[in-house]
Amino acid sequence: MAPLLFKKTSTKKILIVEDEPNLLKVLKIRVQSAGYEALTALDAYQGVQSAIANRPDLVILDLMMPAGGGYQSLKNIRTSLLTKDLPVVILTGARDEELKNRVLEAGVAAYLEKPYNPEEFLGTIRQILGEPSAENPG
Numbered sequence: 001m002a003p004l005l006f007k008k009t010s011t012k013k014i015l016i017v018e019d020e021p022n023l024l025k026v027l028k029i030r031v032q033s034a035g036y037e038a039l040t041a042l043d044a045y046q047g048v049q050s051a052i053a054n055r056p057d058l059v060i061l062d063l064m065m066p067a068g069g070g071y072q073s074l075k076n077i078r079t080s081l082l083t084k085d086l087p088v089v090i091l092t093g094a095r096d097e098e099l100k101n102r103v104l105e106a107g108v109a110a111y112l113e114k115p116y117n118p119e120e121f122l123g124t125i126r127q128i129l130g131e132p133s134a135e136n137p138g
Contacts, residue, residue: 012129015039015056017047017073018091019065027060027091027121034122035132044068048076051083058109058129063092063099071099074106087128091116 014036018024024040031038039054041047045067051059059077063070070092077083087109094100095113104111110124 011035011037012058012132013037013039013054013056014058014060014125014129015041015047015050015054016060017041017044017050017065017070018060018062019043020062030118030122031060031125034125036125036129044070044073048073048080048083051077051086052080055082056086058125059086059088060091060125061088063090063094063103071103071106074103074108078106089124089128091121 014031016024016027016031016038018027018040019042021042024042028038028040039050039056041050043066047059047061048068061070061073068076070090074088074090077086077088089110089112090103090108091112091114093114100111109128112121112124
């Protein structure tokens, strides 16, 4: 039997990086109510640091925010050996086609625009991570 120290939890972790506190709260509740664990960061710098420290299963990333911006965060996530393979979903209000193309070229799992559709948002997460599974005590 493997030591408890190495037991992997079956709950998938999602890091939400969003600078608008009310939207961050809503996204966190939505993710948690769907059965995932939610981690949060209010700016680009905190988001990258949290991604490296916590190694989530998925990152939801806004593009327009303080402390570096989402595109720079995406580049930082992609260049770190610890996070380079993390799936990233962009959730943004930016309407810049050039930026969108650069983000897609950098490699994201999905690109969603605000205002977002809650069903599409959760459907995208489920498509990437699969259905959340309950903690298996066994």
